[in-house]
Amino acid sequence: MPSLTDARAGATAIAPMLLGVVPFGLVAGAAPVAEGFDGWAAVGLSTLVFAGASQLAIVDVLSDSGSAVVAILAALTINLRMVLYSASLAPYLGHESTGRCLGAAYLLNDQVYALSVPRWAADDRAEGRLAFYMGAAVLLWVGWVAATIAGVVLGAAVPDSVPLDFAVPLVFLVLLVPVIVDRPSTVAAVTGGLVAVVAAEAGAGPLSMIVGAVAGIAAGTTVDARRREPASP
Amino acid sequence: MSRIWPAILISGAGTYAMRASFLAFAHRIVTVPPAVARILRQIPPAALAAIILPALVRPDGHLDLLQPRLLAGILAAIVAWRTRNVGLTLVVGIGVVAGVHWL
Numbered sequence: 001m002p003s004l005t006d007a008r009a010g011a012t013a014i015a016p017m018l019l020g021v022v023p024f025g026l027v028a029g030a031a032p033v034a035e036g037f038d039g040w041a042a043v044g045l046s047t048l049v050f051a052g053a054s055q056l057a058i059v060d061v062l063s064d065s066g067s068a069v070v071a072i073l074a075a076l077t078i079n080l081r082m083v084l085y086s087a088s089l090a091p092y093l094g095h096e097s098t099g100r101c102l103g104a105a106y107l108l109n110d111q112v113y114a115l116s117v118p119r120w121a122a123d124d125r126a127e128g129r130l131a132f133y134m135g136a137a138v139l140l141w142v143g144w145v146a147a148t149i150a151g152v153v154l155g156a157a158v159p160d161s162v163p164l165d166f167a168v169p170l171v172f173l174v175l176l177v178p179v180i181v182d183r184p185s186t187v188a189a190v191t192g193g194l195v196a197v198v199a200a201e202a203g204a205g206p207l208s209m210i211v212g213a214v215a216g217i218a219a220g221t222t223v224d225a226r227r228r229e230p231a232s233p
Numbered sequence: 234m235s236r237i238w239p240a241i242l243i244s245g246a247g248t249y250a251m252r253a254s255f256l257a258f259a260h261r262i263v264t265v266p267p268a269v270a271r272i273l274r275q276i277p278p279a280a281l282a283a284i285i286l287p288a289l290v291r292p293d294g295h296l297d298l299l300q301p302r303l304l305a306g307i308l309a310a311i312v313a314w315r316t317r318n319v320g321l322t323l324v325v326g327i328g329v330v331a332g333v334h335w336l
Contacts, residue, residue: 062236
């Protein structure tokens with residue numbers, strides 16, 4: 001059965017990422033409790049929102065006596081990148097039913113996205129794509145929710161001196177390296193990173209990641225276009 | 234305190250809508266114009282770098298190059314590039330930050 005093989009390949013590919021996701025999940029479980037919310041709120045965040053950085057932003061805003069509206073806007077701004085991921089994945093799944101795509105959408109996240117696209121781009125076989133994605137996504141979801149529950153239970157037992165939050169950018173680093181393959185992708189990454197930092201310094205807050213990403217996409221696409229059609233003098 | 238549930242439900246619904254935005258119409262996409270495909274190809278490097286670099290150079294919300302996370306990130310990037318190993322990259326990155334903290 002090819003789909004089972006593909007699902008297993010997805011689970012195998014995501015398994016090492018759990019080393020970075022589990023510590024982040026512990027924080028996502030412990031933080032709401034530390035700010036005075038109950039454990040169900042932490043589990044609700046991890047299952048219904050299922051996006052770590054935005055979950056922490058919601059808790060942060062509400063614990064600083066911010067309004068629910070500000071918390072929602074912060075979370076949705078942080079998660080805007082999901083639109084980019086959705087647009088990037090959709091062309092590969094045209095052969096799948098809408099129901100399956102809508103189910104897959106619920107599990108969409110950074111790690112599964114960054115694993116799936118390079119694999120799908122390198123392999124013309126359409127049938128195994130969603131199975132690979134689901135194998136990776138389901139294992140990640142289980143690990144994320146389990147880590148959240150552990151974080152609720154263990155709470156403050158995680159020492160502050162171990163920088164667990166730093167695990168997240170480190171996992172992204174491992175995902176970034178293989179997608180930098182040529183000059184356009186290098187320009188996209190360098191521009192994306194630098195513009196995100198400049199935007200954050202300018203006070204763009206959670207929007208700075210999107211500003212950086214859009215600038216990087218534009219820069220990479222421009223370099224790519226120039227490479228294809230040498231500009232006339 | 235109960236304010237968190239409306240925030241969870243609306244953020245969850247909104248995030249799902251963004252996740253489904255293009256996937257819901259995947260079956261209508263027969264072929265992707267090459268120009269669009271070239272734009273989509275730039276999303277992973279640009280988006281990932283836009284998450285990573287701010288975490289390395291402004292961990293406390295302001296630009297600061299003289300702190301362990303930048304050094305840890307550079308060393309972890311070298312490890313990630315040479316080995317593609319998540320565990321090793323995490324050990325090196327977190328180890329450098331924790332090590333500098335304890336020194």
